[in-house]
Amino acid sequence: MTETRTIFHIDVNSAFLSWEAVYRINFLGEERDLRNMVSAIGGDVEKRHGIILAKSIPAKKYNIRTGESILEARQKCPHLLIMPPDYDLYESCSEAFMEILREYSDMVEQYSIDEAYIDVTDAMGLYSSPVDLASKIKDRIRDKLGFTVNIGISTNKLLAKMASDFTKPDRVHTLYPEEIPVKMWPLPVGDLFYVGRASQKKLYKLGIRTIGELAHADPQTLQNHMKSHGLLIWNYANGIDYSLVCPEIPANKGYGNSTTVAFDVKDAVTAKMVLLGLCETVGTRIRRDGAEVQVISVGVRYQDDLSHESMQMTLDEPTDITTELYNASCCLFDKLWDGKRAIRHIGVHTAHVKTQTGCRQLSLFETKDYEKMKMLDKAVDSIRLKYGKEAVMRSVFLLNPGIDPMIGGISKEKRGIHQND
Ligand SMILES: [Mg+2]
Known part of the structure; x- marks a missing residue:
């Protein structure tokens, strides 16, 4: 172009x-x-x-x-x-x-x-x-x-x-x-987009303190020290970026949500309530867009060393039903968690988004009434839209006021906390 x-x-x-x-x-x-x-x-x-x-x-x-x-x-x-x-x-x-x-x-x-x-x-x-x-x-x-x-x-x-x-x-x-040489090169290298604290430290060690010094550095040296990220920021320092403005949500982007719990989660019942709160929000967003998802993943971050683990599964059929998202999440959580380590952060993410809905192939042995579940979700969504998200909640949350029945109003990415606000 x-x-x-x-x-x-x-x-x-x-x-x-x-x-x-x-x-x-x-x-x-x-x-x-x-x-x-x-x-x-x-x-x-x-x-x-x-x-x-x-x-x-x-x-x-x-x-x-x-x-x-x-x-x-x-x-x-x-x-x-x-x-x-x-x-x-x-x-x-x-x-x-x-x-x-x-x-x-x-x-x-x-x-x-x-x-x-x-x-x-x-x-x-x-x-x-x-x-x-x-x-x-x-x-x-x-x-x-x-x-x-x-x-x-x-x-x-x-x-x-x-x-x-x-x-x-x-x-x-x-x-x-x-205008790059006059307006951008004199700035400290940490001001460059995608140069975080860790990269800044590495660049300082290489004697690079301004964006201009980065622009004039040897890209091979940067790649040796910082892998592909070194090349990316060298390009940025030279004003090179070929990415396009993308107005649409990329296909298959998936819907997801995660939360840092106010206390350490040490039992499966509480963890599953958090999962339900997350699935409620994710499900609402999926239905609002008239989409369905087929892959679901659950991730946890542990309290002791902040390490992260996740597991995913593919459903037999795509869905937009909260209960199905929740059941799959619980199933994944049970496989993932050893029942011992305290959990600090829990997330539910989905993928394989389909926008043509309503083509569920009924299995011969189907025992669940999916139409009924869909209608229930629809009714709850419209009540929440009209009267606020607290208007309807699952009764388990009444007994546990510490957990938000519908976690997060907007996607985490878009809540973004940016250094340069
Ligand atoms: Mg801002």
Whole structure:
């Protein structure tokens, strides 16, 4: 593909915090604006999710970091105002944000709850320049939804993403290939997309401290020390990225969900309740898309050494029925778990997604009434849609208030906690 594309990366500034601030101002009539205060969104201290998920720009001055524990943050800044997260609110803000982006292009790829790539190449005839279009989108989001975004512009996703991370908030930046030496190479190598702490350490050992030094390093040396990842980041440092904006969910992507439990799970009954909570959410998503899945996998992470194990199975027929997902999950869990090691994290994932449903081949020895189960799920979904997800729950959860009957409102990938929010 030789045609030059125009790609935007759009990133909500301090997403969770901005959304909370806008909600409080517009719906609760609060006068204070969290965005101008030393504030953060943080998970429940009692639970293991006790980390900073987003911080205001004033909080950044205290060196508060996304991903650090609430305890660490409080040590740096005792008067930090911390609000609990509200994922249902974030999900609806995210949807409204994506809806606006889709007005400008069909090629919108949601990358996380608060980030998207859009390919606006075909729309460019209608605007004087990419900066003109980006400014219009940015202002429209701010005026209609009340929060600000940064937009990065370039000819590929990587450069657009790097550009959106330049000065914030409420800004449009370009990073065209010819601007790389001036705008990207002087930055610390840790600022490059996909260079995490571990890679940064390795690069430092090789004497590479800036993106420019990485760009000029010998790719063979990088490959020797860091395998294919070394080549990937060398390409990125040179502004090379051939990946396309993918508007559709890739086929066979699968539906999944996982959770870190607030306490260590040491018995199968509790583990299976967590599995049920996960299957409820996964099943609802599958049915919402009119899909069915045939492969199901269960994974656990142990408390003692944080190691992970998983096991998967293929069902005889694809399904969208929660009870079937749950039964398969329990079966896998029983094979997987030795009955001794304490579990910290449990996940259910699916694959082999089919979108043409309703072609179940009935076995001669079928004893279950699948139609009845399907109708039950359908009824529960519609009640939850109307009255909220707590409106109906399986009775086992009434006796165990510590476990969420429907774990997670949105997929884990899209809740994404990013360092550069
Ligand atoms: Mg963001």
